[in-house]
Amino acid sequence: MARRDWAGAAEAFAAVGWTYDSALMLSLLGEEEALVRSLEIGRSLGASPLVRRAGARMRELGLPVPRGLGRTTRADPAGLTGRQREIAELLVEGLDNAEIAARLFLSRRTVEHHVGAILAKLGAHDRREAARRAGKLLRGA
Incomplete structure (x- = not known):
């Protein structure tokens, strides 16, 4: 110093x-x-x-200041946003990205982005593992 x-x-x-x-x-x-x-x-x-x-x-310095996490994201044990949690629930049901996109009226690319974020936040290597971990999380186990 x-x-x-x-x-x-x-x-x-x-x-x-x-x-x-x-x-x-x-x-x-x-x-x-x-x-x-x-x-x-x-x-x-x-x-x-x-x-x-x-x-x-x-x-x-003219830099953008990133927004902080919302209250619901901070409250989620895995740090999932509300939309990520919704998509995680559909992963648990076994839906693929196209089915999730159709159900939520989103583009497949948007769903892919959310699924990637869910994998990272849950520390999962693939969607099957993410679905398993999300299932435990959603059941409160």
Whole structure:
């Protein structure tokens, strides 16, 4: 910090588990990736001053400030959005992307995007595994 090496300080703080301090150092950088990470950490910690600081720095640099997760997404155990949860339910029923698209009046490409996000959030390697994990999640198991 004394050398004003904010990236180095962020790494050092992260290495010892000082997440807030690491995010604070990231908020001092002028790089979009670092600022987004600072914002995400601040939101995950519920650190409103840090979130405001990172957002203000992004606006100052003319960068878009990503929206945070909605209340229902934060409340979901797997972090699924409402639409992802709806599609996960249809995966559990065994529907393919075309059938899901028709049922929800979406394009197949949109469904593919959501299924990809569901796979990532559930840590599944394929849709069969995602359906199995989603089934457990939806049953509250």
